[in-house]
Amino acid sequence: MKHVSRFVVVALAAAAPLTVHAHKAWLLPSTTVTTVDQWVTVDAAVSNDLFYFNHVPLRLDGLVVTAPDGTQVKPENLSTSKYRTMFDLHLTQNGTYKLANINRGLTASYEEDGKVKRWRGTAEKFATEVPANAPKLQVAESAGRVETFVTAGKPTTEALKPSNIGLELIPVTHPNDLYANEEAKFRFILDGKPAADLEIEIVAGGTRYRDHQEEIKVKTDAKGEFAVTWPAPGMYWLEAGLQDNKTSLQQAKQRRASYVATFEVLQQ
Structure with a gap:
């Protein structure tokens, strides 16, 4: 890794399908390369423009913070305002x-008394809240991740x-470098296997x-790996997604x- 003094801000986050007008979700730390015993403030939002608070806050019900030793730590001073968390x-x-803000569960649509009803929740709640024999029942599983990385001192893995x-994204190049x-x-993996x-x-x-948008489009190889050469310094938002019938x-x-x-x- 290059000298810490050359780092300013690094952010990793996750979002919705990419179109010119699509809403994009992201986590943005105040700094991502610093020294130990420092504090970082993180903004979380869903916006029309990248990294601007102009739509709705990102709900962090599935927030998990993993420390360098692999343990989970609790964020502090969590609050939600009009446009950001x-x-x-x-x-x-x-x-x-x-x-990482992790979301995993089920969505369903069905008819009740001739009207379409929609539902979202966990597999456990599905069994008690959605009629098993509901007309035109359609159920889909969803799994999404919104992530960012922060390094204090020397980067670790x-x-x-x-x-x-x-x-999931596996950094071959460290995300702070x-x-x-x-x-x-x-490298991308799906349920632990190359995507x-x-x-x-x-x-x-x-x-x-x-x-x-001036987007860069790439595709993973048979090992789930891909490479990108960054054309200029600045913040970049990356999105990937898929749909299939291999539900768990x-x-x-x-x-x-x-x-x-x-x-x-960063600039060289």
Whole structure:
């Protein structure tokens, strides 16, 4: 890794399908490379423009913070305002933290008394809240992740270990070591196995001031790996997703997995 003094801000986050007007969800730390015993404030939002608070706050019901030693730590001062959710994290350990907002559950639609009803929740609640013999019942499983990484001191990899549930990004190049005009490599896995032929879109921040997204499109190889050479310094938002019928929950017939990340790329 290059000198810590060259780092300013790095962010990783996740979001919705990418179109010009799509809402994008993300986590944005106040800093991501610092020293131990410092504090980081994280903003979480769903916005029309990348990294601007102009739509709704991102709900953090599934927030999990993994410390450098692999244990889970609790964020502090969590609050939600009109356009964003915020929390603080005290970096008490040397190394890399992973902050992930994880969502996993079921969505359903069915008819009741001739009217369409929609439901969202956990597999446990599904059994008691949705009639098993409901007319036109359609059930889908969803698994999504919104992530960011923060390093205090020397970067480490213990917190980067996957859960092997859903779609996950495995950094080959450390997420705090990205530079303009340098190639970075990553790997996607789905339930612990290589996610081959996965389409990925990458968009630089500041879309508020551009007429076009100017996205970079790449695809994973047979090992689930892909590479990107960053054209310029700045914040970049990455999105990947898929749909199939390989569900892990008996009630569901379809599955949707999604992952979004935002990286900062620094000047050499």
